[in-house]
Amino acid sequence: SQKIEQNSEALNIQEGKTATLTCNYTNYSPAYLQWYRQDPGRGPVFLLLIRENEKEKRKERLKVTFDTTLKQSLFHITASQPADSATYLCALDNNAGNMLTFGGGTRLMVKP
């Protein structure tokens, strides 16, 4: 069956360190993989999209990698700040290409 796995345990890191979040998937062949940020009681906000033929994408302190052989995406936040504390969701298009499926998200806590 199709599955998207993100670490359900919260990731706690110290301010200034690099946070790395993982998104693993099985039985998908996505053309796109997307990352979103969600704050409590709010809707998700789109951060980055990476295509299957791209290995890496950067936006300011954010970096996403996409390894279609390992079926994994890594999401990095460098020089993390307490304001980066949130839940981060990965999403990928299903094999029919007509919808996104979201992972369960990983909560990131950055301590000052």
Added chain:
Amino acid sequence: DGGITQSPKYLFRKEGQNVTLSCEQNLNHDAMYWYRQDPGQGLRLIYYSQIVNDFQKGDIAEGYSVSREKKESFPLTVTSAQKNPTAFYLCASSYRVREPQHFGDGTRLSIL
């Protein structure tokens, strides 16, 4: 400013009652979506619409209905057939399916 507006923010339903959640966007997006989010979990797709007067079932459509009579509007009705409706409901839109989605700030539905 362009965006998605969901209303109401909080909604209470009595047993056996249908309730309708509103979603309006002024982003000129063709595609619109409804998701359900339960505590500590990711988003599950209820219905989506790629174009006016057309919509498709998502993974958990039972007990829900939608309409798409206007490009800007995609209301969701939670019917009495939905036995466990307590959840956080999120509406989203995008230019086309699979592209980055813009989300509203959700409606939290509870049972009286």
